[in-house]
Amino acid sequence: MADLPALPDDALRIVALGGLGEIGRNMTVFEHQGALLVVDCGVLFPEEHQPGVDVILPDWTALRDRLADITAIVLTHGHEDHIGAVPYLLAERPDIPVIGSRLTLSFLSAKLTEHRITPALVEVREGGKLDRGPFSLEFLAVNHSIPDGLAVAVRTRAGLVLHTGDFKMDQFPLDKRITDLRGFARLGEEGVDLFLVDSTNADVPGFTTSERDLAPAIEAVFRTAPRRVIVSSFASHVHRIQQVLDAAHTHGRKVAFVGRSMVRNMGLACELGYLTAPDGLIVDTQTLERLPDNKVTLVCTGSQGEPMAALARMASGRHTINVGDGDTVLLASSLIPGNENAVYRIINGLTARGANVVHKGNAKVHVSGHASVGELVYCYNIVRPSNVVPIHGEARHLKANADLALSTGVARDRVLIAGNGDVIDLHDGHAAITGAVEVHEVYVDGHTVGVLTEDSLAERRALGQDGVLTVIALIDRDTGLLAEGPDVIARGFVHDESAFESLAPVLEKTLAGAAERAVTATAELERRIVRATESWARKALRRQPVVVPVVIDA
Amino acid sequence: MADLPALPDDALRIVALGGLGEIGRNMTVFEHQGALLVVDCGVLFPEEHQPGVDVILPDWTALRDRLADITAIVLTHGHEDHIGAVPYLLAERPDIPVIGSRLTLSFLSAKLTEHRITPALVEVREGGKLDRGPFSLEFLAVNHSIPDGLAVAVRTRAGLVLHTGDFKMDQFPLDKRITDLRGFARLGEEGVDLFLVDSTNADVPGFTTSERDLAPAIEAVFRTAPRRVIVSSFASHVHRIQQVLDAAHTHGRKVAFVGRSMVRNMGLACELGYLTAPDGLIVDTQTLERLPDNKVTLVCTGSQGEPMAALARMASGRHTINVGDGDTVLLASSLIPGNENAVYRIINGLTARGANVVHKGNAKVHVSGHASVGELVYCYNIVRPSNVVPIHGEARHLKANADLALSTGVARDRVLIAGNGDVIDLHDGHAAITGAVEVHEVYVDGHTVGVLTEDSLAERRALGQDGVLTVIALIDRDTGLLAEGPDVIARGFVHDESAFESLAPVLEKTLAGAAERAVTATAELERRIVRATESWARKALRRQPVVVPVVIDA
Structure with a gap:
């Protein structure tokens, strides 16, 4: 973190x-x-303008030349957007201690095993305290859409910082582990110098409904379903799945998990006691x-419309489970922006096959994992940061x-809207943006990490929109003219060769x-061929294909 | 419509x-x-799995060998999904009479002028009747998100069919032109043999709110905006724009329209009296x-996040209007599924520039144009089809x-869920599916109509996801081996040539x-090169690029 103002010993820097x-x-x-000290290290999922990208780090x-200075990675909870990039950071320095709650670390370990990394794990619990170098850490229970979430308080000579992680304030969570507002209040009494607060639902009015309020709708599905019940939800939403297990048990059904991450995570959750099921369920x-069909419950992945997941394959008839009349499909999940069309395609496909599809659009089968305006305001008033x-x-x-703050x-001057890379210094009880480090999108793309460029992505978008035209020009060494051809190969649009007849004279003239x-x-010949072909395509085809020139001496 | 059962003279066929x-x-x-008789002829907008496609017809x-039998095209209203394909049908037979209300025909004419077609227009009004060949038509007022919508009743010897078009039942529309339920009731008394009913909001509980209930939120924007007000909405939503004009006038602001379709449609709507504005507004x-900024209202297109529209360019700083602190942007529109990310990008861009963005997520500034469950049930009970x-x-x-029906x-056996191409025969008062005609997606793509294939689209998706690898093999005529190279050109991923070094020995072995x-x-050599390159890419790059082989005799 070069080119930044020097940091006094009694100041804290946050980026x-x-x-x-x-x-x-x-x-x-x-x-x-x-x-x-690193808090969370997650991935971002690509949007439609980032085609082919696996995840973004x-x-x-x-930090690269200061990896040795990292005293620990603290993970607030086990969601991908908080733990997914840990394997990539540990690949650069495997012995960084990773601190987190039991379930968080177990989800992380499963992931690290796939990456063949053996991490240095430090398990903590709510109420726990831990010193790492100059950082005194204290952990507080928070409630979220995955069990075992933690907020973290960081004490240094610069003061007290409270980082909420992702949280909501369900007053009746299934595991009775409520967000520790009493702890928030105690820290507030001590004086929170800086409050880092989850904003996901800060524009959603009111209070987030309790998870247990979904029970009637889930129960109704099991009570009325004449044949199979197929449930899709997030593979980490232990409490949602718990409600499904309970309803299945009540109505004498058995449950099987489908999908790698669902099987793995629910296995871990059972093993560790976060998910409870009677023997044989x-x-x-x-x-x-x-x-028989009316004894069956399937719990599978694919609630966001992922085309390769079990649910999408059932919807399009590409799965061994042949969904049909009388089957009930329950999408007990949110609809993440950008996934709407994919999810609606699945709902339509299942409906067309005769299934009754129950989803958040027609039943109360999902609540958010984040605090809305109502809860956030409580938090600010309790903490008074x-x-x-x-x-x-x-x-x-x-x-x-x-x-809201x-x-x-x-x-007003104590509420900072910062961007990625902005450097926030906390000094003498006052937080201010004092500079910035350069940050970019780091794409994981096939085998590569951080190699894919914005230019390549722009090319992908162009290829996807308009296809590619490979133009092969065999050129006579003596005359500089076309020896034959040109040959044109199109991908992604009209394959009819006659479409390209009018290109030949254009290229002849160019050469x-x-x-x-x-x-x-x-x-230079390639450049001219590209220019001439592009301009021809705009006029003749009203398209802008990517042009790949191949110049060969005949 | 070949291979279908013969149609008795007293039967009606509907496809x-x-x-x-x-x-x-x-x-x-x-x-x-x-x-x-054709009722409506609109376009479908492509989804993300149909990249580069302009529209779908x-x-x-x-019908192609029966164009001469078409007695008329009836248009229920002026939205693109009901009129957008008319120019393409008239291109095949320009003299088909087109029947519609005044505003519908004026929007169509503007479109046909661009296509250089002079149509045979037949203007009708609600309450009007018209005979075309064996079809007796009657038109009824319906209320929708564009003025001058019509339902159409079709009387033949087979009975009475009522087609709602798109409609809702706003009881207090701005133009006081309510859906003609009295007419629906009268037809019901006569006996509606077949009811074709708009399903868009059939899964939305309750009643669709009245357009006039948006007035307080729109009014609040104008009352409190310290600087410019920028409104984006659909370019055909005359009544929404009317509310904006009224609020602007009340608060002493002037209004300018931005965006080709907005300027054109609002000009027509003013001219024909569907939109009213005091002189000088x-x-x-x-x-x-x-x-001065506090006298300014801009009404522009781009509410669905279209990247080239004025609004998107303002959000990313690519527009002469420099949106900043104190400006208010009102998105008085729906959010069509699939557009969420694009729209949120715009809201984020405008917010980051300091604008206050008012949209359906945080204020009551949009209502749907379609009847919800409540209204539909009224309709069924009034019509008793x-x-x-x-x-x-x-x-x-x-x-x-x-x-709902x-x-x-x-x-139960009188409610038919049909798909595109399904042939429904109404005979002796009973409707039944008796066959099907083959239908496909007809893509308008650049200069081509119906030429783009599903294979080409699959290629585009592959190109967009994984890029393209052009492999050039100069082959020695005598030995059949590589004379040099191979040369590899990548687009859409790693440009680093070293990534392809390990491909050379693979291709040498293949040849x-x-x-x-x-x-x-x-x-055959090309096929083998493609196969070898694909398999190499899967392993070496973990990618599946489209491979374009170029085999040249050296």
């Missing part, structure tokens, strides 16, 4: 390398007295196949959260012009 | 060529005594620029609408193998 201005790849770095380029799919930085959100969420009386001016360098 | 199982490209064909292949953008076919909707909407007492077996045909 978010991801999660500000976006929902995902959360990663916040704390610096104090030369030591670094936070950009820790600025959970069976494997082979056992399930031998049961000196300084606030909204985290975890797009611009609109950060702005809405900042407005202001509405509870936080001073004759080049020969006249004694232009012979291959690169 | 939807679009609009069933999708929202868009509505087109229903009626056949009676050898004559055809209904597939009237089955509407100005051009040059005049607006000279006014013998047979029902839900139209205009995806599978989930059609199913929901069918369930059943709930009001229509007999040596071919030479050994005396394989010399270019097509």
Whole structure:
């Protein structure tokens, strides 16, 4: 973190390398007295303008020559957007201690096993305290859409910082583990100098409904379903699945899990006691196949319309489970923006096959995992922070959260809307943006990490929109003119060769012009072929294909 | 319409060529005594899995040798998904009479002028009647998100069919032109043999709110905006724009329209009296620029996140209007599924620039144009149809609408869920599906209509996801081995040439193998190069690029 103002020994520096201005790849770095502490290290899922990208990582380029200074990674909970990038960071320095709750670490371990990394894990619980270098950490229970979430308080000589992680304030959670507002109040009494607050639902009015309020709708599905019940939800939403298991049990059905991440996570959750099921309730799919339809519950992945997941394959008839009349499909999940068409395609496909599809659009089968306006305002009033930085959100969420802080009386110049890379220094009880480190999108793309460029992505978008035209020009060494052809190969549009007949004279003219001016360098000929072909395509095809020139001496 | 059962003289045949199982490209064909009647002829907008496609047309292949039998095209209203394909149908037979209300025909004419077609227009009004061949038509007022909508009743010897078009039942529309339920009741008394009913909101509980209930939120924007007000809405939503004009006038602001379709449609609506504005309220953008910010209202297109529209360019700083602190942007529009990310990007961009963005997520600034469950049930009970076919909707909407018909007492075997191309015969008061004509997606793509294939689209998706690898193999005629190279050109991913070093030996081996077996045909060599390159890419790059082989004899 070069080119930044020197950091006094009694100051704390905070830089978010991801999660500000976006929902995902959360990663916040704390610096104090030369030591670094990382809170969360997640991935961001690509949008439609980033085709082919697997995931996007936070950009820790600025940390690269200071990896040795990292005292620990603290994980607030086990969602991908908080833990997904840990394997990539550990690949650069495997012995960084990773601190988190039991379920969080178990989900992380499963992931690290796939990456063949053996991590240094430090398990903590709510109420626990831990010192790492100059950082004194205290962990507080928070409630979220995955069990075992933690907020983290960071004490340094610069003061007390409270980082909520992702949280909501369900007053009746299934595991009775409520967000520790009493702890928030105690810290508030002590004086929270800086409050980092989840913004995801800061523009949603009112209070987030309790998870247990979904029970009637889930129960109704099981009570009325004449044949199979197929449930799709997030593979980490232990409490949602618990409600499904309970309803299945009540109505004498068995349950099988389908989909790699669902099987793995629910296995871990059972093992560790986060998910409870009477003996014999959970069976494997082979056992399930031998049961009558009205004894069957399948719990599978694919609630976001992922085309390769079990649910999408059932909807389009590409799965061994042949969904039909009388089957009931329950989508007990949110609809993440950008996935609407994919999810509606599945709902339509299942409906057309005769299934009754129950989803958040027609029944109360989902609640959010994040605090809405109502809860956030409670939080601000309980904590009464000196300084606030909204985290975890797009611009609109950060702005809405900042407005909430202001509405509870936080001073206007103490509410900072920051972006990824912005450097926030907390000194003498005052937080201020003092500089910025450069951050970019780091794409994981096939085998590569951070190699894919914005230019390549722009090319992909162009290829996807308009296809590609390979133009092969065999050129006579002596005359500089076309020896034959040109040959044209199109992909992604009209394959009819006659469409390209009018291109030949254009290229002949282009090459004759080049020969006249004694232009012979291959690169320059290629440039001219591209230019001429592009301009021809705009007129003749009203398209802008990517043109790949191949110049060969005959 | 070959291979279908013969149609008795007292029977009516109905085939939807679009609009069933999708929202868009509505087109229903009626056949009676050898004559055809077309109701609506619209376009469908492509989804993300149809990249580069401009629009999708209904597939009237089955009509192509019967164009002369078409007695008329009836247009229910002026939305693109009901009129957008008319120019393409008239291109095949320009003298088909087109019947519609005044505003509908004026929007169509503007479109046909661009296509250089002079149509045979027949203007009708609500309450009007008209005979075309064996079809007796009667038109009834319906209320929708565009003025001057019509339902159409079609009387033939087979009975009475009522087609709602798109409609809702706003009891207090701005133009006081309510859906003619009294007319629906009168037809019901006469006996509606077949009811074709808009399904768009058949899964939305309750009643659609009145357009006039948006006034307080729109008014609040104008009352409190300190600087400019920028409004974005659909370019055909005359009544929404009327509310904006009224509020602007009340608060002493001037209004300019921005965006080609907005300027054109609002000009027509003013001219014909559908939009009313006091003298001097509407100005051009040059005049607006000279006014102080708090006197300015801009009404522009782009509410669905279209990247080239004015709004998107303002959000990303690519527009002469520099949106900033104190500006208010009002998105007075719906959010069509699939556009969420694009729209949120705009909201985020505008928010990050300091604008206050008011949209349906945080204020009551949009109502739907379609009847919800509440209104639909009223309709069924007033009309009491013998047979029902839900139209205009995806599978989930059609199913929901069918369930509504059943709930009001229509007999189970008289409620038909049909797909595009399904042939419905109404005979002896009974409607039944008697066959099907083949229908496909007809893509308008650059200069081509109906040429783009599903294979080409699959190629585009592959190109967009994984890029393209052009492999150039110069082959020695004598040995059949590589004379040099191979040369590899990548687009859409890693440009680093070293990534392809390990491909050379693979291709050398492939060609040596071919030479050994005396394989010399270019097509076969190309196939082997593609196979070898694909398999190499899967392993070496974990990608599946499209491979374009270029085999040249050296």
